[in-house]
Amino acid sequence: MSAICGCRSLSLFVLLASISLQFIPGFSDDSSSSKNEKKAVTHSTSSHTGSTLAIIFLGLVVVALFSFFLFKLWQKKKREEQYARLLKLFEEDDELELELGLRD
Numbered sequence: 001m002s003a004i005c006g007c008r009s010l011s012l013f014v015l016l017a018s019i020s021l022q023f024i025p026g027f028s029d030d031s032s033s034s035k036n037e038k039k040a041v042t043h044s045t046s047s048h049t050g051s052t053l054a055i056i057f058l059g060l061v062v063v064a065l066f067s068f069f070l071f072k073l074w075q076k077k078k079r080e081e082q083y084a085r086l087l088k089l090f091e092e093d094d095e096l097e098l099e100l101g102l103r104d
Contacts, residue, residue: 013064020056
């Protein structure tokens with residue numbers, strides 16, 4: 001079950017990353033501009049594109065780590081609830097045996 005969930009989250013991450021890369025000017029295919037305009041724009045925005053890429057990458061890493069943390073927290077809570085149910089199940093059996101007089 002967790003392998004399926006991990007695969008889904010990875011595919012969702014890749015999908016969101018590919019969509020976000022479409023909004024970065026350096027990765028879009030803008031063939032309507034002339035080459036002279038591209039040279040002037042590329043030289044002035046090359047550092048801007050690099051910093052934008054770094055910010056987007058860091059943002060994606062933070063979101064992935066936060067999702068991983070929340071998933072582990074959810075797993076821990078679920079495990080504790082199952083353990084509490086197990087303890088309650090055995091506790092009820094002991095009380096039933098005492099009430100029936102099967103055990104002193």
